[in-house]
Each structure stands twice: as C-alpha cells, then as structure tokens.
Amino acid sequence: MAQLLLHYLSESEVIKMNRLTITIPVKDNDKVDLPELHAKARAFLVKACGAFSSIAVHGQWEDPTDNQLYYDNSIRYEVLVAATLDILYPLTKLVKEEGKQKCVLLTSEEVNVECQ
Numbered sequence: 001m002a003q004l005l006l007h008y009l010s011e012s013e014v015i016k017m018n019r020l021t022i023t024i025p026v027k028d029n030d031k032v033d034l035p036e037l038h039a040k041a042r043a044f045l046v047k048a049c050g051a052f053s054s055i056a057v058h059g060q061w062e063d064p065t066d067n068q069l070y071y072d073n074s075i076r077y078e079v080l081v082a083a084t085l086d087i088l089y090p091l092t093k094l095v096k097e098e099g100k101q102k103c104v105l106l107t108s109e110e111v112n113v114e115c116q
Contacts, residue, residue: 012114014114016111017113018110020078020107024038026072034098045079051079052077056076057075059071
C-alpha cells in the first residue's frame with residue numbers, strides 16, 4: 001500500500017513522485033448515474049494513496065459509423081504517490097464492471113515535489 005508522503009523538513013528537498021490519474025464517467029453508457037461507484041473510488045484512493053484531488057471534465061467524440069456526436073461528463077481523480085499505475089488496477093476493474101466501461105483512461109507522469 002502506498003502511503004502519503006508528508007515531510008517536515010528544515011531545508012528544501014525535491015522528491016520524485018508519480019502523478020497518477022483515473023477518469024471515471026458520471027453516468028454509464030445507459031445514462032445511469034454512478035454515485036456509488038464514485039464513493040467507492042474516493043474511499044479506495046484515500047485508503048490506497050492517502051489522499052486525492054478531483055476535477056470535473058467534459059468530453060465529446062464522434063462515432064465514425066454514423067457521425068453521431070456523443071458527450072459525457074466525468075471526474076478525473078489525481079494522486080501523488082511513489083507507486084506506479086499498478087496501484088490503480090483494482091479501481092480500474094471496478095470502473096469497468098460497475099460503470100459498464102470497455103476502457104478506462106489512466107495516466108502516469110513523474111513529477112518533482114518540493115518540500116520544505
């Protein structure tokens with residue numbers, strides 16, 4: 001389990017961490033709200049990573065078979081951890097099953113965190 005890194009240092013220190021994100025739709029593909037899935041996601045992220053940030057995101061895409069435009073609203077959750085994307089795989093499985101998703105967007109980026 002990853003732990004939130006908190007440092008109380010007398011001098012500045014730069015720590016390399018991973019910024020991981022997972023984007024979860026607000027509704028499934030049948031337009032059913034997913035509040036329970038988001039509650040489980042928040043609980044998972046706090047337990048596995050210690051904390052998270054979130055932001056609403058809006059998407060649009062076109063179906064190439066009929067040129068129909070589709071829209072969705074999602075929540076992007078972000079964590080800073082020493083761990084890799086593997087830590088989010090149990091949540092990815094949950095999103096696919098309970099959110100009826102074929103794919104789940106995950107990102108990973110190494111970042112520098114300055115602590116003082």
